Amino acid sequence: MTIPYGVISDPHYHNWNTFAVSDANGLNSRLAILLESTKEAAIAIKEAGAKHLFVAGDTFHVRGTITPSVLHYVTETYKWIINELGLEVVMLAGNHDLETNDSVYSANAAASLQSIGVQIVCGQQPFSVEVGDVNVHFISWRNSHAELLSDMKALRKRLEGDNHDIVIHTSVNKAIPTMPDVGIDAQELKDIGFRLVLSGHYHNHKEVLPGVVSVGALTHQNWGDVGTLAGYMVVQPDGSFTQHETSAPKFVNLEEGVDDSEVRGNYVRFYAAIEADEEGVKIKNTLNSMGAKGVVCNFVRKSSMMTGSASTSATSKIDSLGESVSAYCQIMHDTDGGFDVKALGALCGDILLEAETGTSE
Template identity: 40%
Template sequence: MPFGVISDSHYHAWTAFAKQNGHINSRLQITIDETRDLAKHLKKAGCDALFHCGDIFHVRGRVAPSVLNPVTDLFAEIVNEIGLKVYLLAGNHDLEFEDSNRIGNSGEALAGTGVHVVSEGFFYEPEHKVLMVPWHAKQQALLNAIAKILADTPAVVTAETTLMIHAPVNEIIPGLPDHGIDPDVLAGFGFKNVFVGHYHNHKEVRPKVYSVGALTHQNWGDVGSKAGYLLVEDDGAVFQFETGAPKFIDMEHLDEEDFDQLEGNYARARIEIEDEKEVAEYRDMLENELDAAAALIMPLRKDKVITRKGATKASLDRLEDSISHFIKDASTIPEAIKDDVNTAVLNTLAEIDHAV
């Protein structure tokens, strides 16, 4: 029977482009609604199970009640009303400690809804032949855990098994230096399919090795990424579907050829201005004439050109790029967490931009 796969939902009370609808954050509500809709789609398509490849929640070490309670209601609905069995894998954002364990996994709070939460060791789901291995902070420890499981497993059984993990894997994010697991290593295990959570971009990085991608765009770090959910057929064929949630669209300039991307999405544009009132005028145009869900104008003032010896154009025009390059080159930040640090900093910067 076919099944669904999602990852990196990052349920959270976001600040950028969000407001309170009663007691619930508007962007959290969008993610919840998209999860419900995809569950209904999967059920109609003949699926009986939904697998989550980690990073259920966003803030490490704590979950606000105004996030936890609506998400709890959501998964209770998916299990008891929509009728899907649900399996949740621990990702790094779900954890209080470095490695996954039951006590430190915020996803365990959802166990009472009837979902199966994978926090320790590994879990094998026999009906769909899915092997789920939770987060390991050290990549080699994760690979060793998988190899240990396979040591006594006949190759013919492995070839019928789908592996699900949460880990950094190389070649998924364009331009990101290789500091994750080599996709050839994952392909070499011989699984029917491998589904990986962690990076917010859907991609078949090797034949039968997939980055699931985030469920929705969540911040400016997701610009250009392919988000959504997967439907996996009995024969292992994989189909990706986008959700209807707003995307983050980044524009260096306002070009008419880009206008058709804006409807219903969050837009950011860098525009040269002479007067501050132009910021509000451009924002009004993007939101009310071009139907962007929300807009952020990054003004480039003609009379305030900043220069710095040795700086590239990208680092001048895009503070995000400067931050990303700094984090990637920083010797004081462990390689295993650089991507998480980069995402967190860019998210904070975006929220500051919006507030200003």
């Protein structure tokens, strides 16, 4: 029997602060987008002929804490997916779901969803589902890479045949190009012998090696997700798969010369050198009029941009902490080089934004 199945990962349901407000019923606007994206993915997966929706970990965002307003709306969403849409849902424990370092059922924030029919996978034992002629296996979060690999090998040794896929939640090296190799090498996972290894945890969809796939997050969630591929997967009975983005806003870094399609509906961080504050206000208003979902501007005064020297003669012209930091990064790049000044500026901008607005997530 040939039946596809659907996979999402890392939805990180949360009452987000940045670019968010809550309505009179306590529904956070960013959470609402996440829930609508979940329904969008579930509908598409159902229309593809699937009967199962698998969640590859990190259902919730804050470890050891879940607010009633998040739990209520998430519960209602998955109740709709199960009862109205008719999909069976299997939800894997990820590290963000857990109050403890290890997979302990009672410490899993998603455990209460079991009462509405979600199959929760959390603990030391693997869980398996038959999807037509394919068996899909699940191993929940392991705090040790060695333990996860050992458990995967022990499971595979007990299985006969080739039609076995596995869903895990771990860091896979090279899934995010800028991430240092602190996870498991894709070849190690491939050599265990599963047809497909589908891993949550890293927020970028990528087939690192044939058959070893980072599922990627359901949506972009913060500035750290800039440039990543988010969405959901549909896996076919022959092991082929497709990845699809949802209509959720993306976090994007932009500079001068952008067009409407890059701005409209997205969270935009805009970089520019300006002469005066009035120019900055005009740029921000223009971005809003182009349909940005939210705007953060990183402006540097042209008068503060110094090249080729670490001289501080223009320091007095810098009239904000952001400009000061940006100018310092530019000075260090011009004198020492060896790093991506734009990436460093973005990182500094994130830190400053959290400090100034109290939006640390």
